[in-house]
Amino acid sequence: MSKKEGLDIEVAPLRQLDDFLLDSARFQIPNFKDLEKWGNRVTSNLLYYQTNYFLLASSIFTIVGIIHPIRMICGCLATGLIFAIFVYVTNEKAAAANFKQQHPLISLILIFGSLYLIAHMFQSVLVFFLGILLPFSVIFVHASLRLRNIKNKIANRVEVLGSKRTPMGLFLEEMGLQSDFF
Numbered sequence: 001m002s003k004k005e006g007l008d009i010e011v012a013p014l015r016q017l018d019d020f021l022l023d024s025a026r027f028q029i030p031n032f033k034d035l036e037k038w039g040n041r042v043t044s045n046l047l048y049y050q051t052n053y054f055l056l057a058s059s060i061f062t063i064v065g066i067i068h069p070i071r072m073i074c075g076c077l078a079t080g081l082i083f084a085i086f087v088y089v090t091n092e093k094a095a096a097a098n099f100k101q102q103h104p105l106i107s108l109i110l111i112f113g114s115l116y117l118i119a120h121m122f123q124s125v126l127v128f129f130l131g132i133l134l135p136f137s138v139i140f141v142h143a144s145l146r147l148r149n150i151k152n153k154i155a156n157r158v159e160v161l162g163s164k165r166t167p168m169g170l171f172l173e174e175m176g177l178q179s180d181f182f
Contacts (some may be wrong), residue, residue, distance in 0.1 A: 012166045014051045026147040038144065043172060045143035050168035053142075057135035064131035075128025078121040085114070 019025060030038040046053065065072040089096045100107045118125075 009165050009167060009170065012047070012050045012168070014055070015049055020049060020052050021142075027145040028147050030144050041146075041148060042140070042143040044148050045146050046139075046172065047166065047168050048148075049143070049146075050166060053139045053168075056142075057139060060135040060138060061131045064127065064134065068127045071124040071127040072131055074121055075124035075126070075131075078117070078125050079128055082118070 030041060032038065
């Protein structure tokens with residue numbers, strides 16, 4: 001257990017597959033007209049099944065990585081490189097503007113080279129984003145369709161009252177979703 005601001009953070013228990021997906025699981029399409037109730041269902045399921053969701057997301061990301069290992073690695077590196085360049089240019093605006101003024105031809109070559117790299121690595125970047133966004137989509141669909149049960153409601157009440165702190169509870173609290181829950 002780690003401590004954050006004097007609070008114990010506990011890992012939520014792994015829920016049984018029967019409860020998560022199989023026989024005892026009940027699914028229903030949410031009422032899209034009542035967004036508050038739908039949001040409460042999603043939030044409740046995110047809290048209750050958070051360890052299952054973490055394992056599910058890790059599994060999907062790993063499967064995408066196994067199916068396309070080179071593209072996944074290249075996409076990760078290309079995305080990281082683009083992000084690093086973006087952060088550098090936004091933090092060092094004066095240096096970038098100065099370099100662009102002093103070396104306009106080299107700047108133009110760098111811009112076209114970067115665009116070529118992005119176009120060349122586009123499939124790899126898409127595979128990487130698929131590996132990230134597919135787990136989120138699957139988790140959101142499950143959390144939207146899975147009806148809450150009594151265990152779910154009790155466990156979430158304990159989480160909301162603060163006697164038990166979990167990573168998902170802290171994340172939802174930081175997102176501002178925890179305060180208006182229940």
